[in-house]
Amino acid sequence: MKKILAILLAAVMLLGAASAFAEAQDLPRNETVYFGGQQWGSVVGCNPLSSDNNNAMAIAANPRGSRTIMFETLYMYNMLDGKLYPLLADGDYTWNEDMTECTVKIKSAAAWSDYTPVTAKDVAATWNVSKAITNNTYTSYAAYIEDVVAVDDATVVIKCVKTADGKPANPLQVLQFLSGVYICQEAWLNAVCERNNNDPQAIMADKGEDVVYSGPYGSYFANDQLVAFVRNEDYWGQDASMWGKLPVPKYIGHGIYADNDAALLAFKAGDIDCNQQFIANVQNLWLEDKLPISTYMTEAPYGLCATMPTAWYNMETPALQVKEIRKAIAMAVDYDNIIANAMTNQSPSFADVPRSLMNPTDGEQAMYDHDAVKDLQWVGNDIEGAKALLDAAGIVDTDGDGWRELNGEKISLNACCPNGWTDWQAAMQIVSEAGKNIGLDIETYYPEWSVYQTVFTKASQTEYDIFMYSPPGAQPASPWARVRAFMSSDFLGADNNWNGNWGHWSNERADEIIAAIPLTSDPEELKALYTEATKLYLDEVPSFSLMYRPEQFHAVNESVWTGYPVAGDGNNIPPANLTDGYGIAALYYLRNVD
Amino acid sequence: MSKGTKKYFKKKIIWFLITLVVAVLLNFFLPRLMRGPGTPMRFDPDIINAVNEKYGYSRGVGVTEQEGKTYIDADQWNVYYEQEGKALGKYKDRNDVSIIALVNKNISSEAMKTDEGLRAWCASYDAIEKDLGRDGGMLGELWHFIEHIFDGTFGKSTSTTRYPNTVASIISEGIVWTICLQIPAILLGWILGNVLGAVAAYKRKFWDKAVMPASLFISAIPAFGSAVILLVIFGVNLKWFPVNRAYDTGMIPAFTWKFISNVLWHYQLPFWSIVLIAIGGQAVGMRSMSIYELNADYVKYSRFLGIKDGKIVRYVFRNAMLPQVTGLAMSIGTSIGGALVAETIFSYPGLGMKMYTAISENDYNTVSGTALIITIMVLIAAFLLDIIYAFIDPRVKAAQFD
Numbered sequence: 001m002k003k004i005l006a007i008l009l010a011a012v013m014l015l016g017a018a019s020a021f022a023e024a025q026d027l028p029r030n031e032t033v034y035f036g037g038q039q040w041g042s043v044v045g046c047n048p049l050s051s052d053n054n055n056a057m058a059i060a061a062n063p064r065g066s067r068t069i070m071f072e073t074l075y076m077y078n079m080l081d082g083k084l085y086p087l088l089a090d091g092d093y094t095w096n097e098d099m100t101e102c103t104v105k106i107k108s109a110a111a112w113s114d115y116t117p118v119t120a121k122d123v124a125a126t127w128n129v130s131k132a133i134t135n136n137t138y139t140s141y142a143a144y145i146e147d148v149v150a151v152d153d154a155t156v157v158i159k160c161v162k163t164a165d166g167k168p169a170n171p172l173q174v175l176q177f178l179s180g181v182y183i184c185q186e187a188w189l190n191a192v193c194e195r196n197n198n199d200p201q202a203i204m205a206d207k208g209e210d211v212v213y214s215g216p217y218g219s220y221f222a223n224d225q226l227v228a229f230v231r232n233e234d235y236w237g238q239d240a241s242m243w244g245k246l247p248v249p250k251y252i253g254h255g256i257y258a259d260n261d262a263a264l265l266a267f268k269a270g271d272i273d274c275n276q277q278f279i280a281n282v283q284n285l286w287l288e289d290k291l292p293i294s295t296y297m298t299e300a301p302y303g304l305c306a307t308m309p310t311a312w313y314n315m316e317t318p319a320l321q322v323k324e325i326r327k328a329i330a331m332a333v334d335y336d337n338i339i340a341n342a343m344t345n346q347s348p349s350f351a352d353v354p355r356s357l358m359n360p361t362d363g364e365q366a367m368y369d370h371d372a373v374k375d376l377q378w379v380g381n382d383i384e385g386a387k388a389l390l391d392a393a394g395i396v397d398t399d400g401d402g403w404r405e406l407n408g409e410k411i412s413l414n415a416c417c418p419n420g421w422t423d424w425q426a427a428m429q430i431v432s433e434a435g436k437n438i439g440l441d442i443e444t445y446y447p448e449w450s451v452y453q454t455v456f457t458k459a460s461q462t463e464y465d466i467f468m469y470s471p472p473g474a475q476p477a478s479p480w481a482r483v484r485a486f487m488s489s490d491f492l493g494a495d496n497n498w499n500g501n502w503g504h505w506s507n508e509r510a511d512e513i514i515a516a517i518p519l520t521s522d523p524e525e526l527k528a529l530y531t532e533a534t535k536l537y538l539d540e541v542p543s544f545s546l547m548y549r550p551e552q553f554h555a556v557n558e559s560v561w562t563g564y565p566v567a568g569d570g571n572n573i574p575p576a577n578l579t580d581g582y583g584i585a586a587l588y589y590l591r592n593v594d
Numbered sequence: 595m596s597k598g599t600k601k602y603f604k605k606k607i608i609w610f611l612i613t614l615v616v617a618v619l620l621n622f623f624l625p626r627l628m629r630g631p632g633t634p635m636r637f638d639p640d641i642i643n644a645v646n647e648k649y650g651y652s653r654g655v656g657v658t659e660q661e662g663k664t665y666i667d668a669d670q671w672n673v674y675y676e677q678e679g680k681a682l683g684k685y686k687d688r689n690d691v692s693i694i695a696l697v698n699k700n701i702s703s704e705a706m707k708t709d710e711g712l713r714a715w716c717a718s719y720d721a722i723e724k725d726l727g728r729d730g731g732m733l734g735e736l737w738h739f740i741e742h743i744f745d746g747t748f749g750k751s752t753s754t755t756r757y758p759n760t761v762a763s764i765i766s767e768g769i770v771w772t773i774c775l776q777i778p779a780i781l782l783g784w785i786l787g788n789v790l791g792a793v794a795a796y797k798r799k800f801w802d803k804a805v806m807p808a809s810l811f812i813s814a815i816p817a818f819g820s821a822v823i824l825l826v827i828f829g830v831n832l833k834w835f836p837v838n839r840a841y842d843t844g845m846i847p848a849f850t851w852k853f854i855s856n857v858l859w860h861y862q863l864p865f866w867s868i869v870l871i872a873i874g875g876q877a878v879g880m881r882s883m884s885i886y887e888l889n890a891d892y893v894k895y896s897r898f899l900g901i902k903d904g905k906i907v908r909y910v911f912r913n914a915m916l917p918q919v920t921g922l923a924m925s926i927g928t929s930i931g932g933a934l935v936a937e938t939i940f941s942y943p944g945l946g947m948k949m950y951t952a953i954s955e956n957d958y959n960t961v962s963g964t965a966l967i968i969t970i971m972v973l974i975a976a977f978l979l980d981i982i983y984a985f986i987d988p989r990v991k992a993a994q995f996d
Contacts, residue, residue: 026852027844034843041755041951042767051699054755134714139705201721204700205758221846224767224943225839228846255843258941258951262838271843450691450956454632490707496635496694496715498703 027228030560030592032251035577036263036272037553039254042224046070047208048182049129049192051136057227057254057579058219061137063180064306064475064551065574065581069229069252070215071182074104074123078582079306079474079551080574082363084179085582088118088214090154090241093178099519100168102158103151104178109239112185112212113232120150125186129193133200137181144173172518175476179581185212216247216587228253247587249561267293270559276552276577278423281344285555292558296575297567300345304567304575305548306359307473309424310486311415311431312456312503312543317465319411320503323540324393325440328386329466330544332434335380339547341430342423347548350379356534357483360548364479369531376538386438397439404439412441413465416456418449424468427546431466442466456502459495471500473551480517483533486543488514505542552577563590602984610977617969622739625958625965626732632691636675638716639709641685644678645671688719692752692956696722699754725758726750726959739962748963753955761963764948769967771840772944776933779865783872783929784922790873791880792911795888806881813874817932821867821939828863835862838941864940868933879921883914916987923979927972934968 060067075084110118127148130138160168196202217229358364417424435442471485485500554575565573576583679685705711727738748761829837934946952960
């Protein structure tokens with residue numbers, strides 16, 4: 001036994017030695033907000049020029065609300081009211097007469113972690129370096145932004161790409177730039193380029209350990225179990241022109257868990273404060289388990305739904321080129337059943353929020369004329385209506401086998417989504433049943449995601465007839481971005497298409513509307529365009545949404561912290577995990593539970 | 595060292611090396627057999643423009659006739675693309691699924707409409723392909739793999755969450771945990787199992803009737819079974835020990851008693867789940883060996899001579915142990931396999947967990963790298979046991995002189 005003890009002791013010593021003598025101290029629980037569901041696997045680096053950092057808490061650039069705890073954007077998007085709030089920018093952005101140039105002022109208080117001021121030159125340098133290395137920032141906006149120019153230290157002008165007739169390519173995409181792109185320090189950018197000899201791949205592979213940042217938190221610790229950030233006590237945002245104080249938690253932590261189940265266990269145990277995970281029947285956590293857990297809304301749907309997982313019709317399938325068949329299937333589907341099973345009621349029903357091109361947020365719902373499209377909206381589970389529609393179109397069962405035929409051939413379709421995406425699989429199962437109820441043979445088919453993603457993004461495919469994917473949710477360019485994803489023929493012929501219109505539907509009028517919206521600023525005119533697009537969409541049914549779903553899930557455990565954003569609290573802070581877009585304002589309202 | 599012993603070592607070393615080479619090759623090829631090519635990405639703007647110029651298409655690739663607009667059929671377009679690409683000497687199948695996923699992260703699909711964006715996509719693909727050593731076919735990749743075994747990096751991970759980190763960096767995160775968990779657990783299980791088996795053989799009665807069936811039963815439980823049982827009883831129901839991870843979230847590794855005691859606390863469930871399995875298998879073998887030895891002539895003779903029981907037991911134990919050492923060498927592979935399963939059940943951050951994640955992410959380089967390290971560890975352990983055996987078993991020594 002002595003030997004064993006010796007071995008055990010040696011093992012412990014080895015462990016201690018290998019983990020080195022870390023200078024960082026353990027995170028005090030009541031000064032740390034723990035997040036969940038964002039970071040999987042250990043951090044690679046901290047270089048905002050690259051998308052290969054796997055550093056979810058620090059680097060998550062997205063127009064719908066970039067995560068700004070470490071790096072900051074010019075503006076913060078708030079999906080509650082669809083507005084942009086200045087962060088590094090000072091006041092509102094302004095457009096010139098023909099909307100070809102957007103001017104942004106920089107806050108005089110804004111400063112980097114090395115105490116130098118944030119200037120317009122930093123914004124221009126961010127664009128120029130991104131262009132030189134053709135990273136995601138540049139390739140996302142190259143079709144819309146010609147150049148970013150520093151006029152003086154405090155003024156930056158974003159110049160739009162112009163079409164042949166001198167109009168801006170798309171001013172809405174410029175707004176996405178304002179809320180989506182992290183601004184980097186020019187001096188740091190120069191240093192990175194220099195040490196990597198201006199080689200694009202090397203610059204993107206740089207770990208950015210010396211990165212200069214402007215946000216309220218900096219890197220504290222990272223291994224394969226934990227990533228942590230510590231507050232910068234000199235953060236410029238405590239200036240009266242911004243927040244007027246420091247964010248409340250001194251540390252931000254994110255435990256790295258093996259899988260969803262492990263993370264959920266930790267959330268229930270109070271090891272995670274704010275969790276971005278889909279939790280089936282989330283209400284049971286407080287109703288049955290009596291845990292101090294809550295969501296943004298106390299009643300169903302519990303969260304703020306901003307996106308709509310959708311079933312797309314493949315226009316290369318002959319039967320689906322027939323409008324009546326498309327519409328009949330969509331009418332027959334039992335959406336309440338989908339919402340109850342796949343989403344455990346964490347989605348408003350289509351009776352509560354009638355279907356359109358808009359997500360359920362108030363801002364978007366106000367953008368079309370509800371009465372004008374009333375006759376076209378269906379709530380689902382209308383078997384008789386669907387049958388009548390098919391009968392009227394002459395799509396009937398001619399050979400008496402119980403299945404309807406089109407031009408003498410039995411209509412056989414598949415309904416696909418990735419294997420293992422259980423909520424989507426439940427939805428596709430219900431679509432298949434709807435088909436059977438109206439005499440259309442629809443079989444479910446669940447390929448692996450690795451295969452699925454290469455097929456549905458193809459320029460042309462005949463493998464999937466009805467298949468699922470989500471259009472964009474809430475972002476500065478929505479609902480236009482969603483209308484485009486649903487109906488634009490811009491994406492026809494593009495392989496590796498992640499933008500939309502995966503069914504390859506096309507309609508000239510829809511394209512005209514999509515081209516007109518970004519250049520329209522008159523609200524009435526805009527509403528008319530959106531209403532017309534909605535009419536066209538509901539009439540033609542190139543795809544149909546199956547449920548509403550939050551852009552991000554947001555459940556909180558109030559064992560340690562409280563003061564989280566709640567619907568109707570009057571603070572206008574979106575449930576964006578206390579970190580994304582204007583959601584970061586929530587960090588200034590938190591307080592410890594007594 | 596005698597000539598015979600040298601010969602014995604030489605033979606063992608040669609076998610060790612042969613096994614190692616086979617293991618390296620298997621570790622390389624087996625995961626890669628699972629890898630199928632994806633859809634080729636036909637994005638070279640020069641070729642696209644050449645096709646469009648020659649056949650008069652705009653960039654509407656591969657869509658059939660619709661709404662009065664004519665697009666060309668995708669298959670036909672692909673034929674043209676290949677033709678023109680070959681004429682330009684630029685045709686290339688860009689169809690590696692993991693590389694495509696890595697490129698898509700850095701090149702937005704918004705860019706797919708412009709020549710500049712398409713060119714950037716292709717350039718990025720080619721750069722990553724070269725970085726991963728996949729630009730020279732399977733043999734080129736094997737060479738790349740071997741080259742990076744020798745520089746100690748094992749190549750780069752192809753996971754979208756890990757690239758461009760090296761496989762070595764992933765292994766170094768996990769290896770200490772695996773070694774600290776498995777070596778003590780397997781050894782302790784082996785020793786306890788042998789003592790238990792010997793005692794059962796000698797004492798009979800209660801030990802043999804109750805303890806042996808119990809350990810026989812335990813040894814029949816697969817590794818994940820014992821881990822789950824311990825997890826449910828002591829972790830979930832009794833809440834005596836934490837159910838996952840190596841230490842509490844929020845702790846930062848340091849050489850302090852607070853941290854070490856936390857590690858030891860988290861250590862209990864995975865540790866004992868491995869020990870339990872090891873005990874069962876060893877005890878059964880040791881018991882039958884001991885019973886055989888107890889009936890041997892030398893034991894009877896010793897009894898006639900009136901030698902004390904304790905001394906006889908020691909003789910018996912020593913002789914019965916010898917095959918058990920071989921048994922340990924042979925079972926170390928399966929033991930480690932079982933222990934890796936325990937790691938995944940307790941989310942213990944060792945190599946088993948790393949391999950499990952890598953498999954779910956189709957990260958073949960990391961699967962090969964971690965599997966290779968585990969194989970090498972098993973081979974070294976087996977090799978060392980072989981060497982030790984030569985010293986402790988006089989019969990082996992004697993055999994060498996023939």
